[in-house]
Amino acid sequence: PEHEEEDNFRIIFPLSEQVTEQVTEQVTEQVTEQVTEQVERKNRIIKFCHNPRSTSEIMAHLGLKHREYFRSKILQPLLEEGILILTIPHTPRSPKQKYYTRKKK
Numbered sequence: 001p002e003h004e005e006e007d008n009f010r011i012i013f014p015l016s017e018q019v020t021e022q023v024t025e026q027v028t029e030q031v032t033e034q035v036t037e038q039v040e041r042k043n044r045i046i047k048f049c050h051n052p053r054s055t056s057e058i059m060a061h062l063g064l065k066h067r068e069y070f071r072s073k074i075l076q077p078l079l080e081e082g083i084l085i086l087t088i089p090h091t092p093r094s095p096k097q098k099y100y101t102r103k104k105k
Contacts, residue, residue: 041062041074042078042083044061044062045058045061045062045074045078045084045101046083046101047101048061049084049099049100049101050100050101051100052087052098052099052100053098053099053100054097054098054099055067055070055071055075055097055099058070058075058099062074075099078099079099082102083101083102084099084100084101084102085099085100085101085102086098086099087099087100
């Protein structure tokens with residue numbers, strides 16, 4: 001411990017290079033797994049939506065339950081990228097709304 005002031009002490013734990021490398025490897029592995037999972041999920045949606053599907057159908061196919069998470073983090077980005085298309089574009093929040101995969105040209 002290092003003495004700073006009258007009643008204050010500071011303990012410094014130096015990190016070894018081994019600890020830094022280990023943490024870097026773990027974080028890299030976690031990020032890689034997350035990206036792989038996202039890509040696989042995206043591909044599953046693309047294949048599943050060759051026929052128009054409702055929000056509930058897509059969520060059930062993926063095993064998801066939280067609708068707002070699905071809409072904001074999964075569905076909206078796919079719509080913005082043009083990967084999915086609305087069956088009723090003039091009424092995006094229609095209860096009859098379905099989504100389908102854009103055909104490749």
